[in-house]
Amino acid sequence: MQNEIKLVDFLRDRHSTPVAQIKEPGPSQEELQSILAFATRVPDHGKLAPWRLIVYRGDIRRKLGERFLALSLEKTPDLTDAAKDAELTRFTRAPLVVAIVSTAAPHVKIPEWEQVLSAGAVCFNMLLAANAHGYVANWRTEWVAYDGEALQLLGVKPDEKVAGFVHIGSSDFPTPDRPRPELAQIVTYAGEGAA
Known part of the structure; x- marks a missing residue:
């Protein structure tokens, strides 16, 4: 088991690993169940659970890539080889992908x-x-989150939206940190405690 990291240290250094650097192994089914359970412990005014999750793992990821390529070629027949490969591997870059689908709808109170x-x-x-x-x-979206035909292939209903596709796996890639905004540029104090 890895050494415990204090939450404050983790949050100070938190970053996303580039999808191109994610590889096997992915979580076991038991670990995935735990990840999904933890992920849904979020603020939810009214206890509506206005979202649902779709897990893509195994061969369906390759089949979706073939369909994404076909859709892309319909719109852009002269795709480069690199672009074709990007479509084919869109969901196979990581061992599994989870779609977080927003089911937000009008509500009397929320x-x-x-x-x-x-x-x-x-x-x-x-x-x-x-x-x-x-x-x-x-956490990514990309064009497939906004294309009606792709959404249908992904199992997303017409009245739903994709909040994100979370690609999960392993990596030994040393991800460098990226520039972060300076607090002085994004924080305004109102009233007491103004700097």
């Missing part, structure tokens, strides 16, 4: 915006849950 934010929280919590189980993860 604004849709809050429901959408809850789905986003599931995405981020899934990154943290995967990391807590010793795996790396990356």
